[in-house]
Amino acid sequence: MKLTARRMIAPTVAHLSFLRDDGEPLPCIPGQFVQIHFQYADGSAARRSYSIAIGRDPDAAPDARVEIAVSYVPGGAATALFEALALGATVDASGPFGRFCLYPNDANRRYLLIGTGTGITPYRAMLPQLERQMAERGVEVVLLQGARTPAELLYGDEFRAFAAAHPRFRYMPCLSRELPAADSPLAHPDVRHGYVQNVLPELAPDPAADIAYLCGNPDMVDASFEALKAIGLPVPMIRREKYVSNK
Known part of the structure; x- marks a missing residue:
């Protein structure tokens, strides 16, 4: 290449x-x-x-x-x-x-997409597919993106613009160290302070309606997986991919 x-x-x-x-x-x-x-x-x-x-x-x-x-x-x-x-x-x-993809026979009513670091990139690639699914079968999508600071929200401007154009798509940045200033264009009611796994209960995952995707830091993936299982989401409805920063 x-x-x-x-x-x-x-x-x-x-x-x-x-x-x-x-x-x-x-x-x-x-x-x-x-x-x-x-x-x-x-x-x-x-x-x-x-x-x-x-x-x-x-x-x-x-x-x-x-x-x-x-x-x-x-x-x-x-x-x-x-x-x-x-x-x-x-x-x-x-x-x-890889098989960390949307399945053509999915019949869920909502996707929960959870990612940290460069683990957010698969969701950027999925946006055209999600746009079609939202239009054709009315699926809803929540994207939880974890980062330490606003500057580390990879593709954040693109996700915000996509959410603004698609009412069924909700973008929730989760910042563990630094929140945007109140007068910053990045400030938004859906910004959360903390880790993505701590925000999951707020979304009330529904075992009968939701499919979750987890991608990024292995600790986050494991913690979110356990949290979703505890809530009752069936294991086949939790799709995972772990990212490790290799030298």
Whole structure:
């Protein structure tokens, strides 16, 4: 894949845009990931997995674009690779892989999407699918995004704009350290102070109506999973993917 654009979306997270250098489309399902292949300094093989962050309409033809969010980890081998990668340079990749996707036969009335860090990227990719499901079967969606500060809300502006345009979509940022100033455009009645798992009871998860997705920090995923189970959500209705920051 050839790097075509880079922009910082948080102090330590970059959004990278690639094109397949053979021009072939990448048929993928929102929620899947690609693996980037590279070498450590000693020549041994390494690879890292990154969720595809770009969303496509389910009926649109696949194209050659691949977009990912990358956390920069001090001293990390993958971080060094991406920081040194010039526009137009290429990396080897494989995929797509994964089953952290919306299922075509879902008959739920609401999705609870819970994510932290770059674990939020699958939900960005799912927005076109969710838009269709909201229109066609009236499903409701709540997105709980956990971060420490407002500056770390990856794609927050996009989620806010999507929520403003779609009454069935509710966006709830959960900030553990710093809330936006009262006069900030980021201040909103749906902003919460604390961790995403602590906000779950407020949403009154319904075992008969809800499907939950958990993606991000393993501790958050485990805590949210246990909380949802305790509320009564059946385990098959809780879909999980854990993200670990690898060096």
